[in-house]
Amino acid sequence: MDGVIYRGNELIPGSDTFLKKLKSLEIPYMFLTNNSQRTRRDVALKLTRMGIEAKPEEIFTCAMATARYLALKKPNGTAYVIGENGLTAALHQNGYTVVDDEPDFVVVGEGRTINFEMIEKAVRLVAKGASLIATNLDAVCPTEQGIRPGCGAIVAMIESATGKKAFSVGKPSPVMMRMARKELGLSTDETIMVGDTMYTDVLGAVQMGYRSVLVLSGHTEEKSISNYAYAPDLVASCLNEIPETFYLTHG
Incomplete structure (x- = not known):
């Protein structure tokens, strides 16, 4: 959402107009985020305060995707968590218990309260056999002051120390992308991903x-698009510049 709907705490001009247009055309949409810090209710409130009508059920976070994935993989399991409220809340809602010892999984999100003691603990638990799960592998998080280390940077420390690779559930993982599509009740050819x-x-x-x-x-x-071996179907300056003909027809 950051860079698409808003920048920091400022709405990108035209974002609200575009979303109102989708609502009037009865086109379903969902807000996806690789930030695991906030609950979907927290994110909805942030959007509402910016002038975007948003309900919690229209938000899909990488924390939710991670918790649902783990609940399917090992129901009622245990996790040692590096992260904040959005991640622990999602795990609890999916039947998981947060523990300090002998967890099934070490789950890593991002946050500003992480300290080296937590990382040390995670390294020891993974070395003893806990599976390493990342909510996403974004190396940096944008803030109004500049970038700070993201989930991917924290995970890289644990991977380097243990020699074990994390499984990531957030974008671009098919796990999260498929879950979000199913939540909307859409088929593959009806789905459009918009991002920056x-x-x-x-x-x-x-x-x-x-x-x-x-x-x-x-x-x-x-x-910079030419730096990649793949390309988007459409490039637009902002949300409100996406032509109606693009999303009113199937691919």
Whole structure:
């Protein structure tokens, strides 16, 4: 959403107009985020305060995708968590217990309260046999002050220390992309992914067979598209510049 709907705490001009248009045309949509810090209710409130009508059920976070995936893989399991409330809440809602010792999984999200002691503990638990799960592999998180280390950077430390690779559930993972589509009740050819990042949003769409739109309102410049072996179906300066003909016809 950051770079597509808003930048920091400022709405990108036209975002609200575009979403109202989708509602008036009865086109379903969902907000996807690779940020596991907030619950879907928290995210909906942030959008509402910016002037975007948003309900919790219209939000889909990588924390939710991770928790649902783990609940399917091992129901009523246990997890040692590096992350914040959005991640622990999603795990609890899916029948998981957060523990400090002998967990089935070490689950890593992002956050500002992480310390080295937590990482040390995670390394020891993974070395003893716990499976390493990442909510996403984004190396950095954008903030109004600049970038800070993201989930991927934290996971890389644990991977390097243990020699074990994490399984990531967030964008561009097919796990999250498929779950979001099913939540909307859409078929593959009805689904369009809109994002501002080539290596998560567009890549995820390409892998799933969805159409994709790259908006240039975030941190990707049009000239950098040629650096990738795949491309979006459409490039637009912002949400409100996506032509109706693109989303009113199936791919």
